[in-house]
Amino acid sequence: MPTRRPRERRTWRDTLRYLLLQRDTPDSIALGVALGTFVAMTPTLGVQIILALAAAWLLQANRLAVLPPLAITNAFTAGPIYGFECWLGSQLMPHTRSAEMLERWAHLRELIARRDFHAYLDHWRDLARIGWDLWLAMWIGSLIIGGAMAVAAYWATLGIVRAHRRRRAERRRVSPSAAPTPS
Numbered sequence: 708m709p710t711r712r713p714r715e716r717r718t719w720r721d722t723l724r725y726l727l728l729q730r731d732t733p734d735s736i737a738l739g740v741a742l743g744t745f746v747a748m749t750p751t752l753g754v755q756i757i758l759a760l761a762a763a764w765l766l767q768a769n770r771l772a773v774l775p776p777l778a779i780t781n782a783f784t785a786g787p788i789y790g791f792e793c794w795l796g797s798q799l800m801p802h803t804r805s806a807e808m809l810e811r812w813a814h815l816r817e818l819i820a821r822r823d824f825h826a827y828l829d830h831w832r833d834l835a836r837i838g839w840d841l842w843l844a845m846w847i848g849s850l851i852i853g854g855a856m857a858v859a860a861y862w863a864t865l866g867i868v869r870a871h872r873r874r875r876a877e878r879r880r881v882s883p884s885a886a887p888t889p890s
Contacts, residue, residue, distance in 0.1 A: 722775050726864070731769045733868040739763055739772025741861035747779040748853030750789055750845050755780070776860065792848030793841060799851075800844055 729736050746759040759773040780788055 723867075726772055726775065727868060727871045729769055729771060731772075733865055733872065735767065735769045736772045736868050737861045737865035738766060739769035740776055740864040741857040742766065742768055743773035743776030744779065744860040745853040745857035746773070747777045748788065748792070748856055749849045750792070750842075752780055752785055772864075788852075789845055789849070792852055793845040794848065795851060796844030796846065796848030797840070799847055800840070 726736060726740070742762045743759050746755050746762065749755075749758075751758055755777050756774070759777060760770055762768070763770045763773045
């Protein structure tokens with residue numbers, strides 16, 4: 708019976724190399740990374756892959772390049788990211804009940820810490836009453852943060868891909884006889 712080789716773990720360097728070796732235009736790759744970054748920052752955890760691939764298809768971006776940035780939001784990072792986006796959005800919304808929202812979240816953390824599940828459920832009902840403000844604040848914050856990060860990701864990726872392709876073209880122009888031989 709043949710033995711199975713253990714699967715190697717991919718690193719960020721492998722992912723970057725994968726993006727750089729795509730057979731597509733630098734603009735398309737950069738747009739794909741930007742779209743993936745933008746979608747990763749929206750509160751759509753669970754359907755992000757579908758949304759990112761659909762956006763890439765509609766905008767004719769590299770569909771494989773949208774996937775790696777989606778790892779930005781995961782089970783460990785979603786809470787802090789969405790919390791900050793909610794805070795930012797609530798600061799920009801007029802007449803929000805952001806102070807009430809923050810008090811309710813603090814109270815909810817206390818209930819979770821005490822494991823008072825009955826009060827926990829009642830508290831979620833109260834929180835749902837002001838949920839619209841919370842949801843809207845989170846979306847406003849995510850659009851601002853996601854937009855800024857997508858622009859930065861586009862220009863950074865475009866520069867990296869172009870530089871990589873330039874270096875690769877220069878290496879190919881060097882003839883094999885001019886290269887130093889290893890001793």
